[in-house]
Amino acid sequence: GNWKMNGRQANNEALLSALKPAVAGFDTIDVAVCPPFPYLSQTASQLADSNITFGAQNLSAQQDGAYTGEVSSGMLVDLKVRWVLVGHSERRSLYGETDEIVAAKTQVALDAGLIPCIGETLEERKTGDTEVVLARQLDAVLPVIERHPASAFVLAYEPVWAIGTGLTATPEQAQAVHAFLRDRLASSGYAAAPSVRILYGGSVKAANAPELFSQPDVDGGLVGGASLVANEFVGIAKAAVDSLGA
Ligand code: 13P
Numbered sequence: 100g101n102w103k104m105n106g107r108q109a110n111n112e113a114l115l116s117a118l119k120p121a122v123a124g125f126d127t128i129d130v131a132v133c134p135p136f137p138y139l140s141q142t143a144s145q146l147a148d149s150n151i152t153f154g155a156q157n158l159s160a161q162q163d164g165a166y167t168g169e170v171s172s173g174m175l176v177d178l179k180v181r182w183v184l185v186g187h188s189e190r191r192s193l194y195g196e197t198d199e200i201v202a203a204k205t206q207v208a209l210d211a212g213l214i215p216c217i218g219e220t221l222e223e224r225k226t227g228d229t230e231v232v233l234a235r236q237l238d239a240v241l242p243v244i245e246r247h248p249a250s251a252f253v254l255a256y257e258p259v260w261a262i263g264t265g266l267t268a269t270p271e272q273a274q275a276v277h278a279f280l281r282d283r284l285a286s287s288g289y290a291a292a293p294s295v296r297i298l299y300g301g302s303v304k305a306a307n308a309p310e311l312f313s314q315p316d317v318d319g320g321l322v323g324g325a326s327l328v329a330n331e332f333v334g335i336a337k338a339a340v341d342s343l344g345a
Pocket residue numbers: 101187257261262263264265300301302303321322323324325
């Protein structure tokens with residue numbers, strides 16, 4: 100669950116309190132929440148006795164130093180953060196993160212033992228350059244990730260037109276793109292390509308999750324809006340257990 104810039108202490112606490120017992124038995128999948136930086140500490144203590152793990156939404160490509168407003172990998176490690184979102188489309192489009200920055204952040208995360216969830220963005224399906232954009236974004240991080248086992252990172256495919264719009268890629272569209280990404284990993288010589296987890300993001304809901312997760316190359320979801328609603332997020336996690344947890 101990517102909470103983005105939403106929530107305050109009180110609702111975060113209520114949300115986590117509702118999620119903890121509801122997903123307590125979901126041991127065959129990874130359930131994670133990514134709160135805003137100021138709430139990581141609160142999340143860490145609230146989830147200390149839970150199977151829910153947590154991540155950050157961003158990290159600096161630098162270590163310590165004169166980088167006002169940035170948060171380093173070492174700080175995230177201090178807070179027992181497990182995952183970190185890198186290259187989300189909102190970081191790319193609103194904060195100018197280039198493929199080079201995404202690759203640098205991926206490297207820093209891997210070096211720190213954090214598991215980067217690397218966003219691949221499809222800007223325009225209509226123009227027909229889907230594969231060109233995705234290939235460019237994937238190729239930028241390939242030299243960084245290919246030296247690591249498949250368990251060290253996660254890929255996320257999020258078509259921009261599906262993020263926060265209520266429009267979801269059809270299961271067939273998601274499957275086609277995920278297969279493309281996996282094939283490209285394999286053809287570039289990454290032997291563990293079949294084990295790489297590729298998440299779909301973009302208006303995932305409890306209602307559409309079962310169909311999406313039943314696609315062979317869809318290995319889970321990166322959920323925005325629905326991760327702020329306990330019942331929805333639990334429903335999505337349940338769909339993951341049913342389709343993927345076997
Ligand atoms: P929505 O689920 O709100 O469409 O957001 C998707 C997303 O960007 C998750 O990172």
